[in-house]
Amino acid sequence: MGHDSIRLQISGQKWLIKRPADLETLWTEMDELDQDERIPYWVEVWPASKLLGEWLIKNKQDIRGKLCLDIGCGLGLTSLIASKLRARVIALDYIWQALYFGRQNSLLNEVPSPLWVQMDWRKPGFKEKSFDYILGSDVFYERRFFEPISRLFDRFLAPGGKIWLGDPDRTVSRDVWTRFKSLGWQVRKIVSQKIKCISQKATVNLWEITPGPR
Secondary structure, three states: OOEEEEEEEEOOEEEEEEEEOOHHHHHHHOOOOOHHHOOOHHHOOOHHHHHHHHHHHHOHHHHOOOEEEEEOOOOOHHHHHHHHOOOEEEEEEOOHHHHHHHHHHHHHOOOOOOEEEEOOOOOOOOOOOOEEEEEEEOOOOOHHHHHHHHHHHHHHEEEEEEEEEEEEOOHHHOOHHHHHHHOOEEEEEEEEEEEEEOOEEEEEEEEEEEEOOO
């Protein structure tokens, strides 16, 4: 599979991210997947991941040595940032090609490789209550994802753990945060910022979700 590279600078750190160059071929290779899972969102570096990466760097002492799960990791940017900051990272994606490029990007940037795991977040297979931090960038781009992701959070976040999510300000996910509150979670918007990432611009919100009294 041919590739090209994206150069990024996040909080003073330089990153080179390899991704597929030929999207037509990529779509052909994904024919075996269900129709609604074929859209290759993972080939982009989204503004939400850039803001989340900046937050991780700012809070590097908090995540150092902690077990972190990055859901929908795509090309691996936030996983790599967390790993460079000496977190213990499991990077999860449904698409094996994303994990292939994530692994290549860990080598390219000379970062300790996260554990790259191909898994459906609707059917996770981890030890319960095991993750100190769960990370995600732009994962609520379809409404149907709320239930499986909220169940994942409830089952696998360790006591005292935190969830950090970068999410663009778009209609499809605006009610997500009140839904989490209705389930007993504590929800805090950390920052809202206009982010430019490659050819994309978006207003991105960074959210922290923690267990509330149940």
